[in-house]
Amino acid sequence: MSEGLSLKKRWIEKRKRDQFYKKARELGYKSRAAFKLKEIQRRFKIIKAGYRVLDLGAAPGGWVQVSLEHVKPDGSVVGVDIKDLKIVDPNFIYIKGDVKEENTLTRILSIHSQYDVVLSDLSPNLTGIWSLDHERQIDLCYEALNISSKVLRRGGSLVLKVFDGPRSREFAEACKSRFKKFYRIKPKASRKKSSEMYFVCLVFKG
Template sequence: MNNEKRVKNTRGRTVSSKRWLERQLNDPYVAQAKQKGYRSRAAFKLKELDEKFRLLRRGGRILDLGAAPGGWSQVARERVGDDGKVVGADILEMEPIPGVEFLHLDMLAEEAPGLIKAALGGEADLVLTDMAAPTTGHRATDHIRTLALFEAALDLAIEVLRPGGGFVGKVFQGGATGDVLNTVKKHFSDVKHVKPPASRKESVELYLVALGFKGRKE
């Protein structure tokens, strides 16, 4: 059955679910993800960010926060190789990925930094997060809620990164601004907002890439 027929056979669906299905059926990244065995099309966003900024190095220690379903962890594992270490952490359960250690934890928990560094075998070279709050349809609200997740991930990254390390996180609308952006610039020497090609054109998501971690201030 071709895609056109499959869309026509969706009577009874809501308008929003029909639009989502049409996007999925016509999205080349969805097809590529299925073909290559990635758990989500988001894997290609990380691949594109890595190609631009050389984030994932052989032998690196990588933390993927909010890792489920695992697309970013899969790409990280491919890039760092057998000599590297990838730890995925999420409050949600995640199906195992070969070569990836998964921690079922709340990143706000007091013990989280210690558990993560123990799993990594040291400080992280790179902390990643593709987390976003469930959307409400109200852009300002979605931005605030996702920015809160970004801030929590940033705070944890500051606790577990090695000097010189990097942080990549998702934001919405105008990106990280105000006090949040000032905090990022205080701790990292190179900060950029980027929209990778794999992000849908209609999406308001951006990724903040922060490199050159300056170390924790005592």
């Protein structure tokens, strides 16, 4: 067996032992990431019935499923990703697109002119070179913050995944300048070893 193959096999075995992965499969969630948003939602109650939620980097769809549970019966979830996303639900709209392209913003705004909540679990393809992955992920965070500034209603909320590193402090300041309340959290479902954390930004200043 080649080294690449055995590494992949080890990763698959490790994932099978992961309690959140098992729980996601049992409960029918598309990803273990669902439990990160569940914890954030339990703490901050950001998503409410009737809300319009925009989910950036939505595939495979765990956060979409959790959001749908809260916005129903008459709210909606719009999910954006460069990858395919297979969720069929009358309250869900999928945009296949890149958050870096201007046209994606136009499409987002053509569905709703304003949103109550923006979620971003955006993550680049990882290279394993930590500094490069951090740079690319923070660039995606800025894209999400810029989109939020154009689509959120005054008082709205933004949740973002951030890879902690040299640029995360500067990015936190950019968030704080646009929102009245700011929290940094590491949900239990987020792997301890990973530099991933979440910024929860409440009360958009408009």
